Amino acid sequence: MSASAQGSTATTKAVVDDKNKNGETDKDKKPAAQLEEDDEFEDFPIEDWTEEDTQIPGGTTHLWEESWDDDDTNEDFAVQLKEELKKLGHGK
Amino acid sequence: MALQEALEPFLAAYASHNPMPVARFLDPIPPPQDPGRLYDFWRASSEDKILADVRYALQNGMPNRTSFDEVQGWVDIIACYWRAVDRILKAEQAQNQSKLSEKQMVDVYDAWKDLTSNFIKYISNGNLPHWTVFTLYFTANNLRKFAIKADEQLAKAKPVAFSAGFQDDIVDTNAKNEKLEEAARVFNRIYALCVGDRNPDMMSSRKWGVYCIANLQFKTYFKLKAISLSKNVVKSIDAQSDLPPFELYPASHRVTYKYYVGVLSFLQEDYAKAEAALMEAWNTCHAQSVRNKELILTYLVPCRLITQHNIPSAQLLNEYPHVRRLFGDLVSSIRKGDLSGFDKALAAGEPEFVRRRVFLTLERSRDIALRNLLRKVYLAEGYEDMKAGQTEKDRVRKSRIPISHFAAAFRMGTAGAGSGQAIDDDEVECLLANMIYKGLMKGYISRDHGIVVVNKKGAFPGTGV
Known part of the structure; x- marks a missing residue:
């Protein structure tokens, strides 16, 4: 079932792609658009580079969120939760 | 000519x-x-x-x-x-x-x-x-x-x-x-x-x-x-055994190789190896190759959720709008401990997540959303009364939390958008036991008293409390 459904999507896509191709003159654009579909790692325009070329000036080096806290106290949910818990009381 | x-x-x-x-x-x-x-x-x-x-x-x-x-x-x-x-x-x-x-x-x-x-x-x-x-x-x-x-x-x-x-x-x-x-x-x-x-x-x-x-x-x-x-x-x-040292190969060869090794390890659920390879690809990737950086993140972000329970920073998502489009809703639901938001984001993204082979990994990150919800309950419980000689600084958070409080949070956390989902206390207990088993929460359940006693030093490891 699902395999045949996938098959038909692929065919539709191929037809659409073809229409795009006919309208386009720039050859370089075609593979790029297709690869985006495919998740394929792109060819780099140059072979080698240095460490400096790996950093964007002003780009973030802070990849991961380090704290879970910054908006905890005044966030709606936290306020509502406190209200709710108050209602329940501290039944230990 | x-x-x-x-x-x-x-x-x-x-x-x-x-x-x-x-x-x-x-x-x-x-x-x-x-x-x-x-x-x-x-x-x-x-x-x-x-x-x-x-x-x-x-x-x-x-x-x-x-x-x-x-x-x-x-x-x-x-x-x-x-x-x-x-x-x-x-x-x-x-x-x-x-x-x-x-x-x-x-x-x-x-x-x-x-x-x-x-x-x-x-x-x-x-x-x-x-x-x-x-x-x-x-x-x-x-x-x-x-x-x-x-x-x-x-x-x-x-x-x-x-x-x-x-x-x-x-x-x-x-x-x-x-x-x-x-x-x-x-x-x-x-x-x-x-x-x-x-x-x-x-x-x-x-x-x-x-x-x-x-x-x-x-x-x-x-x-x-x-x-x-x-x-x-x-x-x-x-x-x-006799290849030249890896670091002497041109950067483009190394980045691409590490990307694929990372994705392959990811698909085999060897997340530690995947993370190491993808981080190396990320660090070596040419800054201008935005598309490739996005592809690396497509696997690195889910990987990191599993290995370190980390979510990508807001700056990172802003810098890579495609990645934000892909994971933004999911990440903010995880951050907020919003379970129904998480389920919605996962369902909405499912076709693309499946196509990119990250769905099953992302599904596992629901635990982190859950952990964050429980953590909010812990924070909302507040502090024990101060004893003589104690200062604001070394106040102690309440460590005995009624299971009914967690249940209340679940009702709120999953009731959003008319789901009206009710969870009974037994089920909550089961979820709590699971969290403790997975090490996302430290403590034990006291069934007789209907409470959870959490560890006073680090109830939720890695989250600052």
Whole structure:
């Protein structure tokens, strides 16, 4: 079932792609658009580079969120939760 | 223009002993500044004269010390290239008239395969200098692209519908990827040519081509959905004891290789290995290659959720809007401990998550959303009353929390958008036990008292409380 459904999507896509191709003159654009579909790692325009070329000036080096806290106290949910818990009381 | 003149760029490129300029001469796409290059080259000769023309030009043009066999090699290679250009121009012409047939794309592919095979033949004979293996890489990469195009044309010409039901590696692709599979076998030969070089002088070894050819194989096998064949490439490389040190390979080879190793480890659920490989790819990737950085993040973000329970920073998501579009809702639900938001985001993204093979991994990150919800309850409970001598600083959070409080949070956390989902206390207890078992929460459940006693020092490890 699902395999045949996938098959038909692929065919539709191929037809659409073809229409795009006919309208386009720039050859370089075609593979790029297709690869985006495919998740394929792109060819780099140059072979080698240095460490400096790996950093964007002003780009973030802070990849991961380090704290879970910054908006905890005044966030709606936290306020509502406190209200709710108050209602329940501290039944230990 | 005579062919002799048309070959001058080749002779200059060859004299540089640099694989890239030679590859540019053998490029199937004309450079932007000279869009008529292929046509000019093609017009300089003809099918029946090309071999003699090239031989004449190279015998006179190549350095005197060039061996007869090497000249012969280049004569064949350039004649093959001329024939491929001939097929390319014909296919282009047909395409401009909207009359492109599958036969013409197959002709292009076949001509390019001929070029690639000749290249392999003369390199393995030892007739061409070692650095030409990189030129061969570019030629082979173009073979891959032509194979894909030929397969697309073939699929359009005769749609085949018997693939349903086969999911095992290559079987499914039998009908529609005939040329790419054939190309994959060519790449195997090139890989063997690189890895099997016995030349003890590392500076002129073809082993420098190992990673870029491996990358070509990855791209091919991923397209063919033959993941296990990709694993064989990694195994083969891991088994090589005498490759040059990895860090000495060009950055583009290293980044691409690490990306694919990372994705393969990810698919095998070896998240620690995947994270290490993807981080290396990320750190080495060229800053301008935004698309590739996004692809790395597509796997690194889910990986990191599992290995470190980390979510990407807001800055990172802002810098890569595609990644934000992909994971933004999910990440903010995790952050807020919003379970119904998480379920909605996961369902909304499911088709794309599945296509990118990250769905199952993302599904597992619901635990982190859950942990964050429980953590909010803990925070909302507040502090124990201060004892004599205690200051604001060393106040202690309440560590005995009624299960009913967690249940209340669940009702609120999952009731959003009219789901009206009710969870009874037993179920909550079960979820809590699970969290404790997984180490996301430290403490124990006291069933008799209907409370959870959490660890006073680090109830939710890694979250600051």
